[in-house]
Amino acid sequence: MSQKIIVFGEILLRLSPPNHLKVFKSKTFEAHYGGAEANVGASLALMGCDVNVVTALPQNELGASAESEMLSYNMKTNIIRQGERIGIYYFEQGASERPGRVIYDRNNSSFSLLKKGMIDWKSIFKEAKWFHWSGITPALSQDLADVCEEALIIASEMGLTISADLNYRPTLWNYGKKANEIMPNLIQYCDVLLGGIDDSENCLAIQTNEEDSFETVYKNWQDKHPKLKTIVSTLRYDANASSNTIGAVLWNNSKLYRAKEYKISHIIDRIGAGDAFMAGLIYGLIKLPEEPQKTVEYALAASCLKHSIAGDINLASAEDITALMNGSTGGRVIR
Template sequence: MSDKIVCFGEILLRLSPPNHLKIFKSKAFEAHYGGAEANVGASLALMGCDVNVVTALPQNELGASAESEMLSYGMRANIIRKGERIGIYYFEQGASERPGRVIYDRNSSSFSLLKKGMIDWKTIFKDAKWFHWSGITPALSQDLAAVCEEALIIASEMGLTISADLNYRPTLWNYGKKANEIMPNLIQYCDVLLGGIDDSENCLAIKTTEEESFETVYKKWHAQHPKLKTIVSTLRYNANASSNTIGAVLWSDSKLYQSGEYKISHIIDRIGAGDAFMAGLIYGLINWPEDPQKTVEYALAGSCLKHSIAGDINLASVNDITALMNGSTGGRVIR
């Protein structure tokens, strides 16, 4: 695919205790690299897309290792070398009724030091067709919110399609601003939005009630942000840490599309499942712009497969995803 996609966000080192151990008793940790926007980019690159990830990393062995990992998926990288540390998060895998747990250690990371004017967005967006970001970045600092706005203004002026995942993380919004004070100004530039309707007031300052339908809520979002062409929510039912039933709803041109459902009976790793969905959504909107139903089914199938893959990044190919989407289930060995 020739359309260049640019993803902007922090690459993190993830440390997880093996075998579902709890952090406070673990003597060893498994290492993975990821991050919401990089996860989307890596998945898209594995699908054959031309992807450029924009981030900041330290000039040391960990920075080099993270860069090498991102390049291994087929992405290109624009990396600002700054600071001395990579952001880290610790993930304790849940099981059954014991929930998973994330502990962040990303203060003063290289990415957190970025400020407006440090990134040459006009050069990065040259020949690009798509820009993806998420609500995690403006949650980290006022400076990073300003960098996001800077990128969005230039991407909008240059005619790129812009997608965002609300990715509301309450524990990250701790610099004196609430998400609903920052995000509405940024979402106004977006064409595609992924987010749960339960985050409407927290992220968009739009009040909703439990009785309102998806269609009613999405119309409220569109009224406030008329540039939005596509709005999507993922759904989880009967969920615990080991099994979920998942589905999705997509709204486009004032029409609602409901996906099928997958019952996932044994979750290997659910981190990055939303990013896998976002990658599938972008892929579908680029390849099948006239078929929203196919797009939402493809995105959901990709998210389903991610639950079976360890690490942050969905390693499923287009063939893997379309096979599941077309009914190839049952766990048979492919010979």
């Protein structure tokens, strides 16, 4: 696939206690690199796409290590070197009825210091066809919301297809603005949107009623943001930290497509499952532009496989995902 894809977001160092230990009693931590947008980019690169990640990192060993990790997935990098620290988050893996827990330590990170004018978007978007971002970045500061808007205006002017994951994280919106004060202005530039019905009021300032159907909600979103062509939601049922049933719906050309559901037991790691879905969605929309049913099936199969893979990034190949989508299940050994 020759289409050049740009992803923009913070690369984070993830520290997790081993063996489902709790943070406050753990003496050791397993390290992974990730971040919502980088996860999408890495997964797409592993599927064979031409991907470039745009971010900021410190000029030190951790910054070099994070870049090396991104390069190992065959992504290219555009990195602003500034500041003194990489953003960190601690992830405490849940089990059964004990939920997982995330603790952020990303204030004053290199990425958080970005401001308008620091990134040459016109140069970065040259020859690119797709731009992906998420609601995590504008949640961090007004400056980063402004950088997102700067990128979106230029990407739109240059004719790129633009996708976004709402990725609503209430704990991150703490600089005096609510998500629904910032996000609607940014979503107006988007062609593809991943988000849940419960995000409607929190992120888009669009009220919903409990009895509203997917079709009704998505129609309201499109009425407010007419550039949107494709809207997608992932679904979770019967969920605890160890076992989920997942599904997904896709809205395109006023028609709703529903993927077959997966019952997932013995979850290894659900961090990044939504990013795996987003990568599968972008891959499907590029490779199968006239087949929305296959696209949502592919995206959900990608998300399903991520639950079995440790770390933030989905390491499944396009062949792995296609095999599951086509019914290769049961966990048999491939010989």
